[in-house]
Amino acid sequence: MSFRTRLQGFVENRQKIQIWYGMGCHNTVTGRVLSVDHDHIDVESYSHESDGQIHIRRILVPLHLILHIDITSAEMAEEEDNFSLPVEKEAKQTAAAPQMSVIDLPDAPRGYGVKVLSQLNASYSNRFSRMASGPGGVYFACDGSVWFVDSSGQLTEYARIRGNSTISGLRFDRKGVLYVATIQGTVYRIDPNKSGRILAQLDGSLTGGGTFLSDLAIGTRDEIYVSNFPSNTGGIFKIDRTGEYEVLVGGPGHGTQGLLLDSDGFLWCLEHATGSVVKRSLDGREVARIQVAEPESFNFADGYDGNLSMDSLGRIYVTAGRAGSVFRVNREGRSETFLVGLVNPTGVAFGADGALFVLEAGRSRVLRVAALEKGDRATSATALS
Known part of the structure; x- marks a missing residue:
């Protein structure tokens, strides 16, 4: 019997099971499997909370993260519950029904669908920062590690910075070399063979304020642009191939979060x-300025917000963590809400297939947003299956 067939049997029999799953630290969930999809299962879970009630919730568990299924202990737990307090249990479930929550997906524009590509370890909630496209898929940072997510949602640790460094920005060049910036001011160069070295140690006081590197972009001559956001006083550094650096933009009002280099050789900065997103020439001169949203829409406590990505039509996508949204700026300079209902999104990146990937730090997951097939566009769907 195949693993999927076995899971489908749990659905048909309404059997209570315990599932061990996760990446790194393991999580457990006890409940009944409601449905089996091609890449995840939908579990109705029950938990006894400190308020004395049984809380009911639904959890999507990616198939590739399932480590073990325990039937016996789950069945024993159910028998004990039924034997001791069958009437009370039924009453508790009824009382808890208003607290039941379905898997929350953001609202997407008509013609687009959203699905959970990978559920990350909830223990690291809000510690996920930045996302970038790279060889074979998309990559994101968590603390001092860079993780790779393939098209099936499978996670692999790609690289790790030693010590207590916290990665705030990452970007691949055309040769597959990874550049990483840390909030502490260090910029690393990591070759495809995973050998790495320090490219530069930046002094944030040169832009005004302190040091809290936020993001980076790679120029047409392999120069690196790095944003600094200790506060609204900050700026942008430019680093050459040898590691020598200079301040490109700095001072009050120039604290910069996300960076993006477009195909025309202009640097976009949040x-x-x-x-606002500010369009600059590579010598730092301001070319255009477009307000995306009110400043209060963006997180101020860290530099992870305002991640930028551009689609094939030249439209810019911007994360706004405090607003729980992804905004889109079109080529005419108008800003619109593209996704809403997120919890602290910190990363966006486009995959090779044209899909948009969103790193939702508040819910510890990676979302995939893609245009629906023409036959599906008559309905305003918010989930792809």
């Missing part, structure tokens, strides 16, 4: 003070 300045928190005005909630």
